[in-house]
Amino acid sequence: MKLQLDPDRLFPADPATRAVARALFEQVENLPILSPHGHVDPAILVDDRQFPNPAELFIRYDHYVTRLMHSAGVDLSRLGIPNRQSGEPVASPREVWRTFSENWHLYAGTASGYWLQSTFNQVFGIDVQPSAENADAVYDVIQAALDTDDFRPRALFSRFDIEVLATTDDPMDSLAPHRALAADPSFSGRVLPTFRPDAYLNPSTPGWADKVAALAEWNGSAVSSYTGYIEALAGRRRYFVENGAVSADHGVFEPLAVDLSPAEASALFEKGLSGTLSAAESRAFAGHMLLESARMSTEDGLVMTVHPGVYRNHSSETFAAFGPDTGHDIPVTTTYVENMRPLLEKYGNNADFHLVLFSVDETVYSREVAPLAGFYPSVYIGAPWWFLDAPDSVLRFRSAVTETAGFYRSSGFIDDTRAFLSIPARHDMARRLDSAFLARLVREGRIDEGTAGRIIVDLVDSLPRKVFKL
Incomplete structure (x- = not known):
């Protein structure tokens, strides 16, 4: 069978609406790609093998x-x-x-x-x-x-017209590939690190104490010092900022913020190092560190992104045989309104603090995320992610959030991929779908075509730059 791409793919079937979608898409079809969150290994661009x-x-x-x-x-x-x-x-x-x-x-x-x-x-x-x-x-x-x-990777990077590509990195990473690319006059793109501290913040994570020890060694503080632990995290964040980072990403199972006093947090920290934390105490400390991360973002300017609600390694048999990231991560129900209220009470009205909330639970978009983003200046609606970055679910997402929060409280498209060669296809799909959604609003008389034209350009270009401080 032939593989032929319909030039009007993903546009509405109605000819008049399709024509509007096509005209909107043509305004953004060739704009550069901004990818402020993803998982491509930067070493492929350094080595260029x-x-x-x-x-x-x-x-x-x-x-x-x-x-x-x-x-x-x-x-x-x-x-x-x-x-x-x-x-x-x-x-x-x-x-x-x-x-x-x-x-x-x-x-x-x-x-x-x-x-x-x-x-x-x-x-x-x-x-x-x-x-x-x-x-x-x-x-x-x-x-x-x-x-x-x-x-080769660099030739494709140029061919794909990628202007910004963010990676996801361990807090103790040297960021040598990012530094090498930034210093290379022959490489014109921006490859930005992203601070991903999950394994350092949650005591229930295997190897957490070793991560804490690595932070302490770098910071020159005692492993047992909670104050030194906080200082080290802040210091590593500064190192990332110095090397181009614009965001810190939190891939938590549960989006939970817990406001503990320094004494309470220090006591739980010590129990965590000794291996005597209960499950409830571990949950509370991890929630406190999510709140602390928000505080740090208000100080160092890193955008805070939250990717919650995935049951990792659901098949123990598959995990034992083949390891993680082999297809058996499954979405779970997510809730933000109550769990994140302590964080929003402290920082939600700070317009300089950018908090991007993602979900693989579709129900949360209209019920929680859009209403939160429609009030708090800090909150932005993360693009459909993982199980939801598909044509029909992207259109459902736009319908779910737009009537409550409009277009300008969304993050712009996030490809969130390890598959380097799929980046253009993913961004092309998003541009087509947003054009299709806007075309329907035009044809229904809800917005005019000039407004739709401005919005489609903003969704592709202006919004990602604003939300991620590019």
Whole structure:
């Protein structure tokens, strides 16, 4: 079967509305990409090595892709993921690609299928749908391209017109790749680190005490000193700011802020180091540190993003055999209004403090996030994320939040991806969907076309710059 991209894909079926959407999209189609939150390894841009093969590039590390094949009964070892229990050899890259091609039908109607089709066609010029019959031929086309200099990471970064790319980084990271790119006159983009402190803030995280010890050693303070711990976190945040960071990201299970006194927090900190915290005490300390992180953001200016509500490693069998990030993270119910009130009571009316709230629980957008963003100057609505960054759910998101908070309390699009080659397809999809949503409002007489034109440009360009202080 042919792989052909409809130039009007994702636009409304009604011809008149589709024409408005097309005109709006044309205003933003070629604007540079701003990616203020994501998970691309910056080392690929420093080293600028060729990507090894199609299987590693598109399948092995993309749990969006592997999870669907696993659900159809494909063992993850057949997808190039090593089984750390059995030690059995994994499939070769070409075998992985054949398995993927045999199962291509699974991706029809999914966001992953949409992005992959866009990438295959627009980046590699492939004009056939993957199948068992053409698996080797398509593999060879992609491999031949990857073997050329035009498909090295830096060449693609330039081709994709990426202006800003943020990564996600451990607080103790040296940020050497970011520093190298910033000092390289031949590299024109901005690659910004993001402070991701979860493992340092939650005592229930395996290895938390070791993380605390690393902070203390860097800070020259006693491991047992809560004051030194806070100073070290603030110091590492300053280091990130000095190296271009604009945000701190919190991937918490539960968005919870707890206001403890310094004495109460210090006591729980000491119990955490001794391993005697109860589950309730650990939850309280983690909630207190989320509140402390907000305080630090009001001082150092880092945007605070919160990505909550994911049950990690839901399948213990899969985790034991294949490890984390292998497709079995599942959304859970999320609530912000009560849990985050202590934080908003302290900092919610501070317009210089930017708090971006994300969710993989669709119900929370209209019930909680949009009303909060529609009142508090600090709160912005994070773009649809993970299980929700798909065409229909993006349109549902716009419907859920716009009537309460408008367009200007949203973050702009966030691709939040490890899949470097999918970045253009993801941003193109978002621009098309926002154009489609605005076109409907125009045709319904709710806004005029000039207003829609201003909004679409702001959603793509002005809002991400403002919200993330770019």
